[in-house]
Amino acid sequence: MMLTAPGAGISILFAWLSPSYALYFHIGETEKKCFIEEIPDETMVIGKYRTQLWDKQMGSFLKATPGLGMHVEIKDPDTKIILSRQYGSEGRFTFTSHTSGDHQLCLHSNSTKMALFAGGKLRVHLDIQVGEHTNNYPEIAAKDKLTELQLRARQLLDQVEQIQKEQNYQQYREERFRMTSESTNQHVLWWSIAQTLILIVTGIWQLKHLKSFFEAKKLV
Amino acid sequence: MTSIATLPSAKMCSYHGTIRLFVQVLWAHLLCGWASGSELTFELPDNAKQCFYEDITVGTKCTLEFQVVTGGHYDVDCRLEDVDGTVLYKEMKKQYDSFTFTAAKNGTYKFCFSNEFSTFTHKTVYFDFQVGEDPPLFPNENRVTALTQMESACVSIHEALKSVIDYQTHFRLREGQGRSRAEDLNTRVAFWSIGEAFILLVVSISQVVLLRSFFSDRKTTMTRVGS
Numbered sequence: 001m002m003l004t005a006p007g008a009g010i011s012i013l014f015a016w017l018s019p020s021y022a023l024y025f026h027i028g029e030t031e032k033k034c035f036i037e038e039i040p041d042e043t044m045v046i047g048k049y050r051t052q053l054w055d056k057q058m059g060s061f062l063k064a065t066p067g068l069g070m071h072v073e074i075k076d077p078d079t080k081i082i083l084s085r086q087y088g089s090e091g092r093f094t095f096t097s098h099t100s101g102d103h104q105l106c107l108h109s110n111s112t113k114m115a116l117f118a119g120g121k122l123r124v125h126l127d128i129q130v131g132e133h134t135n136n137y138p139e140i141a142a143k144d145k146l147t148e149l150q151l152r153a154r155q156l157l158d159q160v161e162q163i164q165k166e167q168n169y170q171q172y173r174e175e176r177f178r179m180t181s182e183s184t185n186q187h188v189l190w191w192s193i194a195q196t197l198i199l200i201v202t203g204i205w206q207l208k209h210l211k212s213f214f215e216a217k218k219l220v
Numbered sequence: 221m222t223s224i225a226t227l228p229s230a231k232m233c234s235y236h237g238t239i240r241l242f243v244q245v246l247w248a249h250l251l252c253g254w255a256s257g258s259e260l261t262f263e264l265p266d267n268a269k270q271c272f273y274e275d276i277t278v279g280t281k282c283t284l285e286f287q288v289v290t291g292g293h294y295d296v297d298c299r300l301e302d303v304d305g306t307v308l309y310k311e312m313k314k315q316y317d318s319f320t321f322t323a324a325k326n327g328t329y330k331f332c333f334s335n336e337f338s339t340f341t342h343k344t345v346y347f348d349f350q351v352g353e354d355p356p357l358f359p360n361e362n363r364v365t366a367l368t369q370m371e372s373a374c375v376s377i378h379e380a381l382k383s384v385i386d387y388q389t390h391f392r393l394r395e396g397q398g399r400s401r402a403e404d405l406n407t408r409v410a411f412w413s414i415g416e417a418f419i420l421l422v423v424s425i426s427q428v429v430l431l432r433s434f435f436s437d438r439k440t441t442m443t444r445v446g447s
Contacts, residue, residue, distance in 0.1 A: 022256045022258065022274050022275065022351060023256075023258040023260075023272055023273070023274050023349065024272070024273050024274070025270070025271065025272050025273065026271070033262070034262065034263060035260050035261060035262050036261040036262065036263070036344065037261065038261070038392065038396070126258075126260075127256070127258065128258075128259070128260065130259070133257075137357050148357070148371070149370055149371065149374070151357060152357060152371065152374040152375075152378070153374065155357065155378065156374060156377055156378060156381065159378065159381040159382070159385065160381065162385065163381065163384055163385060163388065166385075166388050166392070167388075169392075170388075170391075170392065170395070173392075173395060173396075173399065174395070176399065177395070177398065177399045177402055180399070180402045180403050180406050181402055181406075183406055184402065184405055184406040184409055187406065187409045187410050187413060188409055188413075191409075191410075191413030191414075191416075191417070192413075194413075194417060195413070195416060195417050195420060198417055198420050198421060199420060202420065202421065202424035202425075203424075205424075206424055206427065206428050209428055210428065210431065213432060213435070214435075217435060219435070
């Protein structure tokens, strides 16, 4: 059974109206929370969050707080900032990696209070989807008009593509590991030889120098 | 003329179709709301504890898997509590574990990672918390007929590929551990070798200088004794 274009439209509408990001955690008002995503290159990452502020009077978290925003900063493996934007209390950010490695996603609120005085607590609901989990299959089915079997085949293709990318990344990492081990081996070899030479040369120099010194002092 | 006569019935049909579509999509989203998976890697500073919460409905099968990626002896304390605070899972100084449970109550479940036993090493922890099954690919309300052979083959391939991806993730984390150790070793060997060579030179030169200073003071006394 295929979802038609209006169905896809309503689906997208619902995706915006009913945020059901399940996992949440608490952070201080001025605290910065970072997450690491180790991903191969050309991988898409979609992050969705929702924040709630603790209300001391009510003793619970407020439903929505206007003016409360979160600053999202994403750094690539070379610590270059690829995304640095301010969003509202509810937001969605997307990025595609261009280099494989550890990407760092950092979130902190736009609270201007000083760290000492800001005793507030924030509840952050977060959902990060990576790679083939970012694909919205009902949408793809509607756009490309696929039958159920074709859609399943497309999902399997996406999964296999992700596995392939990960294997490529694994090859690159293994090469780096091997180069590091080779470099350690070279270091140990050459520096041991160098240290032995230094030891012998300084030993010989010491003896010669002291011999000439004592001869000069007429002690020998 | 016939087109005007058929207009109201056509309108009724399309209206009914839209309602069905609406209900179908709503159902899909309700299902999506009940099944989710969160996979996160975060840094846990020394003497710190980080807790995560999730609202789970009764009867949902959940799995918590965690692995320590970098830091110290690669161990962390993990604790999973249910709605009333009853501890469902508690392990101290574990490197890697996987725990499956079925939610017995509705409400907020909490799991915490603690690095409080460590004085100066901060750890990077990876966890994967799966709640419920994956949402179905199609919000198909008339799924009374069994899957065809092709479809069930696709489903089993999908499940197998999911476990491949899971194994790959764990392999990548293990390999990451080994690689960061190797890089640490390389840096340490480089610095210490240079340091040692330098110390060697400094010590041998200062030995000679010190020895010379002993004899230059006693020179007068020695000559006096000698003569």
